[in-house]
Amino acid sequence: MAYSPLVGYKDRKNGEGATDCCQWERVECSNTMSRVIALDLSDTYGGEYWYLNASLFTPFQQLESLDxxxxxxxxxxxxxxxxxxxxxxxxxxxxxxxNSFNNSILSSLTHLSSLRSLNLFWNRLEGSIDVKELDSLRDLEELDIGGNKIDKFVVSKGTTNTIKNANLYKLAGFFAIWFIILQV
Incomplete structure (x- = not known):
């Protein structure tokens, strides 16, 4: 399925189409170089479930935030x-x-070493999640995996991740931190 999330964006000043993407709603550019640094594409597609082509975002070399x-x-x-x-x-x-990402998303995330904040709230993650899968995300400070059907959040011995703010509630119904298991 072809889908371009930026098609139809309007100039934030006068509502007309604009060729300068820095003038578009939901797009933030750096003040110094006029490069796209943030894209807020939240709730922009209301059709059927679809498959993302993440390569579409690679031209935005200065991108800091993607929603x-x-x-x-x-x-x-x-x-x-x-x-x-x-x-x-x-x-x-x-x-x-x-969205509707399942556990297979975790192995893809290991390559995103610059991430500080990762939100996977309300997807289709389930079962046991080993934080070691996210160990390469050394700068990760915030992780939200609430609202999923996770039975266990396993922190293995030797894990070096220093997540400072993790929303782990609703791991399995009403349970929370009690499902964190330290594997020695």
Missing amino acids: LTDNKIASCVENEGIERLSRLNNLKMLNLSG
């Missing part, structure tokens, strides 16, 4: 997954909440 919340993303196009975002060395915030 794809509530877009009915089922997964990614084969060989064009979230790991493609690893080319974006400045990407610090990725919000994938309210």
Whole structure:
């Protein structure tokens, strides 16, 4: 399925189409270089579930924040997954909440070493999640995986991740931190 999330964006000043994307709603550009640094594409697609081609974002080399919340993303196009975002060395915030990603997304995320904030709230994560899968995200400070059907959040011995603010509530119904298991 072809889908361009930026088609139809309006000039934020007068509502007309604009060729300068820095004038578009939901697009933030740097003041110094007029490069796109933030894309808020939350809740922009209301059709059927679809597959994301993450390569579409690789031209935005200065991108720091990408919000794809509530877009009915089922997964990614084969060989064009979230790991493609690893080319974006400045990407610090990725919000994938309210989509339909399953546990396979975790292996794709390991390539995004610059991330500080990752939101996977209300997806289709389930079962046991080993934080070691996110160990390569050394700068990760915030992780939101609430609203999923996770039975266990396992912190293995030798894990070096220093997540400072993790929303782990609703791991399995009303349970929370009690499901964190330290594997020695």
